[in-house]
Each structure stands twice: as C-alpha cells, then as structure tokens.
Amino acid sequence: MEYEFTKEDLKEIEKIKAKYPEVMPATLPVLWVAQNRFGHVEPEVQRLVAKTLGLPEAHVHGVATFYTQYYKEKKGKYVLDVCTCLSCQLCGGYDILEHLEKTLGIKKGETTQDGKFTLNEVECLGACGYAPMLQITNDKYINNLTVEKTDKLIDMLKKDEEPEYEEIEMPLRKVK
Amino acid sequence: MPEVFIDGKRYEYEGEQRLLQFIQDQGMEVPFFCYHPSMTAPANCRQCMVKVGQPVKDRETGEYEKDEDGERVIRWFPKLQTSCNIMIADGMVVKTQETDDLVKRAQKDNLELILINHPLDCPICDQAGECPLQIQTYKYGPEGSRFEVKKVHKPKRVQLGPRVVLDAERCINCTRCTRFTEEISKTHQLTITSRGDKNYPTAAPGREFDDPYSLNTVDLCPVGALTSADFRFKARVWEMNQTPSIDISNGKGCNIDIWTRDNLVLRITPRFNEEVNDYWMPDEGREAYKRFNENRVSRPLQKLDNEQVNSSWNNAIATISEQVDGVDKKDVTIIASPHASVEENYILAKFASLLGMNPPVFTPHVEKGKGDGFLLTDDLAPNANGCRLLGFEEKSAAGIAAAVEKAKVVLLLSDHLADRGIITTDKLKDTFVAVFATNHSETTKNADLVVPITTAAEHAASYVNVDGRIQRTFPAKETKYSNRRLDLEMSEGRLDRYGTSFDNWITEENKIDCLPLWRFMSELAAYKGMENFAYTSGREIMDEIAAANDLFSGVSYEAMDEQSGITLDKTKTTVKL
Numbered sequence: 001m002e003y004e005f006t007k008e009d010l011k012e013i014e015k016i017k018a019k020y021p022e023v024m025p026a027t028l029p030v031l032w033v034a035q036n037r038f039g040h041v042e043p044e045v046q047r048l049v050a051k052t053l054g055l056p057e058a059h060v061h062g063v064a065t066f067y068t069q070y071y072k073e074k075k076g077k078y079v080l081d082v083c084t085c086l087s088c089q090l091c092g093g094y095d096i097l098e099h100l101e102k103t104l105g106i107k108k109g110e111t112t113q114d115g116k117f118t119l120n121e122v123e124c125l126g127a128c129g130y131a132p133m134l135q136i137t138n139d140k141y142i143n144n145l146t147v148e149k150t151d152k153l154i155d156m157l158k159k160d161e162e163p164e165y166e167e168i169e170m171p172l173r174k175v176k
Numbered sequence: 177m178p179e180v181f182i183d184g185k186r187y188e189y190e191g192e193q194r195l196l197q198f199i200q201d202q203g204m205e206v207p208f209f210c211y212h213p214s215m216t217a218p219a220n221c222r223q224c225m226v227k228v229g230q231p232v233k234d235r236e237t238g239e240y241e242k243d244e245d246g247e248r249v250i251r252w253f254p255k256l257q258t259s260c261n262i263m264i265a266d267g268m269v270v271k272t273q274e275t276d277d278l279v280k281r282a283q284k285d286n287l288e289l290i291l292i293n294h295p296l297d298c299p300i301c302d303q304a305g306e307c308p309l310q311i312q313t314y315k316y317g318p319e320g321s322r323f324e325v326k327k328v329h330k331p332k333r334v335q336l337g338p339r340v341v342l343d344a345e346r347c348i349n350c351t352r353c354t355r356f357t358e359e360i361s362k363t364h365q366l367t368i369t370s371r372g373d374k375n376y377p378t379a380a381p382g383r384e385f386d387d388p389y390s391l392n393t394v395d396l397c398p399v400g401a402l403t404s405a406d407f408r409f410k411a412r413v414w415e416m417n418q419t420p421s422i423d424i425s426n427g428k429g430c431n432i433d434i435w436t437r438d439n440l441v442l443r444i445t446p447r448f449n450e451e452v453n454d455y456w457m458p459d460e461g462r463e464a465y466k467r468f469n470e471n472r473v474s475r476p477l478q479k480l481d482n483e484q485v486n487s488s489w490n491n492a493i494a495t496i497s498e499q500v501d502g503v504d505k506k507d508v509t510i511i512a513s514p515h516a517s518v519e520e521n522y523i524l525a526k527f528a529s530l531l532g533m534n535p536p537v538f539t540p541h542v543e544k545g546k547g548d549g550f551l552l553t554d555d556l557a558p559n560a561n562g563c564r565l566l567g568f569e570e571k572s573a574a575g576i577a578a579a580v581e582k583a584k585v586v587l588l589l590s591d592h593l594a595d596r597g598i599i600t601t602d603k604l605k606d607t608f609v610a611v612f613a614t615n616h617s618e619t620t621k622n623a624d625l626v627v628p629i630t631t632a633a634e635h636a637a638s639y640v641n642v643d644g645r646i647q648r649t650f651p652a653k654e655t656k657y658s659n660r661r662l663d664l665e666m667s668e669g670r671l672d673r674y675g676t677s678f679d680n681w682i683t684e685e686n687k688i689d690c691l692p693l694w695r696f697m698s699e700l701a702a703y704k705g706m707e708n709f710a711y712t713s714g715r716e717i718m719d720e721i722a723a724a725n726d727l728f729s730g731v732s733y734e735a736m737d738e739q740s741g742i743t744l745d746k747t748k749t750t751v752k753l
C-alpha cells in the first residue's frame with residue numbers, strides 16, 4: 001500500500017522542522033504525525049517519513065524501533081495497555097488483564113478480528129497511586145480499574161465513545 | 177609543555193588528545209571495545225574506565241595547592257571516567273587498572289555485564305583468535321558468571337547484505353558498524369534496532385547492506401557478530417600466515433594483509449596506512465584474493481598445430497629466443513603492463529634495450545565512473561604510474577592495437593588486452609605472441625606461448641599508485657620454486673614455527689609452477705649469452721632502478737618498509753591520455 005501525507009500533514013511537518021536547527025531531531029515528532037495519520041509506522045511508513053525528511057531510512061527505522069509507543073505494525077483502533085507492574089499487580093492488574101482477554105476473546109499482544117482492540121501487557125506507566133490501570137492508545141489513563149469499570153469502558157469504546165480524562169485527587173496536594 | 181600523570185609517571189603532550197588514544201600511543205593499554213581512532217567516540221561499551229583527577233589550583237594565585245607532604249592536592253572526579261571520550265588536560269592525574277583496584281574491578285564487572293547475553297560460542301566463532309572480547313576477557317574479565325538463567329535470544333545467520341552475515345546474539349552493541357556507515361562510507365545503511373537487551377544492528381527493513389565498503393564492518397566488529405559471507409568457517413585465524421601486501425585491484429594501492437594457509441590465499445584485510453587507506457579498503461579489493469588461487473597459469477604453454485599444450489621452461493626459453501632472432505628487431509613489439517610491478521616492467525625494458533628492440537609501450541586500464549573519490553579509482557590497474565615513471569610511451573587502445581598489428585613478434589606482459597576489448601583475437605593469428613601471464617584468459621588462450629609468472633602474492637615487487645606513492649609487496653604464497661623456510665621475505669605462521677609435521681599439511685598443487693619475470697628473463701638472457709643480466713630478486717632490481725632513474729632516487733625496499741611507501745614526484749605521473 002502506498003502511504004502519502006496530506007497537505008495539512010506536510011504543512012505541520014514544515015512547522016516541526018522549523019523548530020530545530022537540523023532535520024534529524026524532527027524524526028520523533030514527524031513519526032507521531034505519521035502514526036496519527038496512519039495508525040502505525042510500518043516499514044512503509046518509516047520509509048515515507050525518511051523520504052519526506054530527507055533522512056536515511058536506517059535512521060528512521062532505528063528511532064521508530066527504539067520506542068515502544070510507535071507501532072511498527074498495524075494495531076487495533078484502541079490499544080489497551082494494561083499495567084501489570086508491581087503496584088498494579090498487587091491490586092489486581094492480572095485479573096483485569098485476564099478479564100479483558102476473556103471479554104475480547106484474544107490473548108495479550110493480539111488484535112481482535114474486527115480490528116477494534118489490541119491488548120497489551122505493559123510495565124509501569126507511573127500511575128501506581130491509582131492502580132490497577134490501563135492506557136488507551138498512548139493517551140488516556142483509566143484508573144482504579146474494577147471488572148465493572150472495565151466492562152463499561154469496553155462498551156463505550158465499542159460505540160466509539162471516548163472516555164473523559166479522569167481527575168485524580170492527590171492525598172497531599174489538591175488538584176486545581 | 178602541558179603534562180599528564182598516568183599511573184604515577186609524567187608525560188608531556190601537545191594539542192587536543194583523547195586519553196585512551198594517548199595511553200595507547202605511550203605503549204600502555206586500557207581495555208576497550210567501542211572506541212576507534214578514525215571515528216567518533218560515543219563511549220557506549222563502558223569498558224575503558226579509568227580514575228581521573230585534576231590538581232586543585234588556588235584561584236587567587238593560580239598556584240597548585242599542596243598537601244603537608246608537598247604533593248599536589250588532587251580532586252578526583254566523583255566517578256570513574258571512560259578514557260575514550262575524555263580529553264587530557266594539563267596536570268591531569270590518571271590511574272588505570274595497573275595501579276587502581278577500583279578501576280580493575282569496574283572493568284571486570286563491565287565485562288561480566290557484557291558477557292551476560294553473549295553466547296560464548298568461541299569454539300565455533302570465526303572471530304576467535306582475533307577477538308577483542310575474547311582477548312580482553314582473558315586479560316581483564318571475571319573467571320565465571322553469576323548469571324545462571326536463560327540468555328536473551330536474538331536473530332542468527334542474518335544475511336545483512338551480499339557479503340556480510342550477522343549473528344545478533346554475539347553483538348555487544350558497540351555501534352562501530354553503524355558509525356562506519358554514517359561517518360566513513362556515508363551510506364547510512366545500518367542502524368541499531370530496538371533497545372535494551374534486545375537491540376542489534378540492522379539495515380532498514382527490505383533494504384540490503386550492500387555498501388561497497390561493507391566488509392570493513394567485519395574487521396571493525398570487536399566480536400564475531402559480523403562475519404564475511406565468503407570467509408565464514410573457512411579457517412581459524414591462527415592457522416593462517418599473514419603477509420603485508422598491496423591491493424592490486426585498482427590504482428589506489430590500499431595497504432593490505434594477505435592471509436594464506438597451505439599456499440592458498442583465503443582472505444584479504446586492510447592494513448593501516450594513514451597516507452593511503454587509513455584502516456579501510458573496498459570490498460572489491462578483498463574479492464581479488466581469488467585471482468591468486470584460481471585459474472592460474474601453471475607451467476609454460478605452447479601452441480602446436482593450433483592447440484595449446486604443456487611445454488617446458490627450456491622450451492619456452494628456446495622458443496622466445498628463436499622468434500626474437502628470426503625477425504628484424506624493429507618488428508618486435510613489447511607491451512608493458514600497468515598490472516605488473518615496476519620491477520617486471522623495468523626488466524622487460526632493459527631486455528629490449530640491450531637487444532636494440534623498440535622500447536615497451538603500454539595502455540592504462542581505466543574505466544570511467546568506477547572511482548568514488550574515496551578508495552575506489554577509475555584506474556583499475558595498480559601500477560600505471562610505475563609505467564609512466566619508467567618513461568614508457570603511453571598509448572591509447574587504438575594505438576596498442578595498431579602496434580600489435582604491425583609487429584611480427586609481440587611480447588606481452590600480464591595485460592589481458594583481448595579480454596579488455598583492446599585487440600581482437602583474430603589480430604593475434606598471424607603474429608607470434610608470447611604472453612607473460614599469471615592467470616588464464618581469452619588473451620592467453622590465443623597466444624603462441626604463455627609463460628607463467630608470479631603474482632603480487634608470490635613476489636616482492638613495487639607498485640606506484642594513482643597518487644604517485646610507491647609501495648611494495650612481500651611473497652605470501654610459495655611457488656614450486658620458493659620455500660617459506662629459506663626465503664627470509666616470507667612470513668611464517670604459528671604452525672610453520674611451532675607445528676609438527678602432523679599439523680602442517682601441504683598440498684603440492686597449491687604451489688604454482690611459475691617464476692618471477694626477472695628470473696625467467698635472466699635465464700633467457702643467459703641462454704642468449706647476454707651479460708650483466710642476472711637477477712634473483714626484486715630488491716636488487718629496485719636498487720638498480722633507483723641508481724639509474726632520477727625519479728626513483730632514494731627508493732629502496734628498506735626505505736619503503738620504513739616509511740610504508742614513498743611518494744614520488746607527482747608531476748611526472750599525471751595522466752596524459
């Protein structure tokens with residue numbers, strides 16, 4: 001499949017490039033532009049980024065593979081990163097993961113047939129205070145998960161309703 | 177002059193210098209993997225740790241502060257430093273593993289870390305015997321590992337490109353190979369993929385690592401992760417003999433090492449020469465090792481009833497003598513060769529002049545567009561400038577063809593003119609053509625007499641590169657008439673020196689039945705009763721050339737060895753065509 005940036009993408013890329021004295025540092029943000037456009041940065045997309053920036057393909061590949069947040073293959077529309085690192089594990093992270101595996105009918109690391117969900121097991125996302133938690137497609141955190149909360153989330157996402165950002169009260173420092 | 181103290185000894189230095197390089201230049205050692213003198217120092221292997229401090233200066237007076245013993249007060253850097261990327265500074269005090277236990281411990285622990293996921297498969301690894309990781313583990317490493325769980329597995333036997341194979345498990349991620357493609361060959365073909373304990377070098381997906389200099393990464397790799405697709409599993413390094421030589425595949429004259437075993441050349445690697453090729457050479461030059469082994473003319477060939485048959489040396493001598501005497505001297509054309517050494521070309525010219533024949537002519541072997549401004553040149557012959565300096569007339573392709581057509585007898589020195597399309601083979605039909613050749617070709621097939629001569633791997637002889645630098649080879653491979661133990665120019669390998677007769681196997685067929693051109697011509701001269709024409713080595717010929725020809729004054733094998741080549745007068749070597 002041939003990937004092309006849209007006119008708007010290209011305009012944005014120009015803006016990104018203008019921020020740096022050299023082109024190389026633009027690799028990261030431009031990979032984001034690409035991932036937001038195509039949903040992933042497969043080798044073909046990496047090549048497009050390299051061509052657009054005039055950088056070696058190998059360099060873009062090296063950068064893209066360094067960060068797990070760039071998807072080097074096609075993923076579901078919603079990527080659920082379930083944390084099973086220490087705090088989440090103690091508070092039931094694995095239960096949430098297993099529950100999701102059952103409800104979605106896939107194993108961790110897999111994508112549902114309809115291309116809607118990808119399920120991942122990840123290490124600490126820095127939200128230990130409100131464990132267990134998961135992250136949706138490199139973006140929103142869903143905290144203090146329970147089986148019910150998880151089911152509700154899946155139902156919403158199935159209808160393409162995005163959950164709100166959650167505000168968490170900190171014990172010692174009030175948000176706002 | 178600024179000073180630096182290393183392990184309690186004072187050294188003076190000049191200019192900007194990296195500490196690790198400076199330590200090595202003083203003949204000392206600190207273990208390292210990722211540093212390379214010709215590339216940037218990212219300091220990622222962490223092996224070259226040393227302890228570094230600076231003397232404390234009184235800000236007011238600018239004097240060094242002294243302790244009660246009158247010694248300078250040293251402020252040590254809070255942590256050990258990587259010596260490869262720290263620049264030496266005036267007054268710096270350095271402690272290496274020789275004098276500091278913490279440094280020793282750090283180096284040992286770092287090796288333990290590097291070896292955690294290393295497969296430790298030295299017995300089946302090509303690099304064993306010339307592996308910095310192996311050597312430094314023996315010297316500075318731990319005796320065992322405390323890591324007793326499963327190692328990380330990574331891709332093995334990955335054909336990165338046509339000539340390079342990767343074993344990612346052996347890789348220690350020093351990034352020398354990727355830096356080579358970024359900084360030296362500038363093809364930017366390699367990168368490190370992934371991160372943590374999963375990373376390894378690779379080309380971009382769907383792309384090949386086909387850099388014309390790709391095999392340099394195999395030499396650079398401090399472990400056995402990158403190996404040569406061609407040389408893989410052919411020999412253990414300690415079984416081979418290593419002989420310094422010169423690349424003859426183009427005009428650059430890269431300095432090389434020829435690696436032989438049982439008189440077969442198994443591989444060619446670059447040899448450091450700052451003036452010519454630094455640490456590098458093109459892949460094409462390495463492939464040229466085959467020319468020394470394969471398709472060689474062994475024993476003289478003579479055409480009888482339109483068919484070439486094996487002949488004898490005596491026959492070859494008698495035939496040439498007869499043919500040359502049978503025609504007018506002016507009807508003999510002698511074609512010298514940019515592919516042959518200065519000595520060989522000189523001998524031919526001297527023979528011609530003593531017999532009153534036309535002086536030799538030659539045509540360069542140039543392919544436009546082959547060069548890349550780095551180590552590949554348009555000139556595909558190693559010694560065109562040598563022919564120019566000897567004063568030979570340089571002819572165009574057509575000029576050579578015309579000279580051949582006119583002649584009744586042609587003496588042709590290792591230049592495959594028919595294969596290069598300069599003459600057509602039917603032009604050779606009515607002329608008597610004697611070829612002095614190393615390898616079979618269309619040209620030798622159509623010759624009336626083929627005299628096998630030694631290659632650059634079998635004789636000591638000099639070649640003048642495109643920049644007018646004269647450099648010489650050493651015999652690396654025995655012929656039927658030479659002997660490693662008797663010829664002091666020849667290198668002896670570990671097995672030659674210490675092996676028993678059970679360790680050394682000798683295949684007679686690998687020794688080619690050929691002679692250095694000067695020996696053959698001396699025999700020929702003796703047969704013809706010529707005087708003052710007896711040469712046994714290239715060395716004496718070079719001495720004679722240097723005495724007779726101003727352009728070569730000061731050139732001798734000793735001088736070339738000492739200075740790793742001598743740059744001759746440039747103005748005399750410019751291309752005329």
Ligand code: SF4
Nearest residue numbers: 347348350351353397
């Ligand atoms: S393959 Fe060799 S040269 Fe390249 S990073 Fe690994 S160890 Fe270093």
Ligand code: FES
Nearest residue numbers: 211219221222260
């Ligand atoms: S050589 Fe200094 S860190 Fe690798």
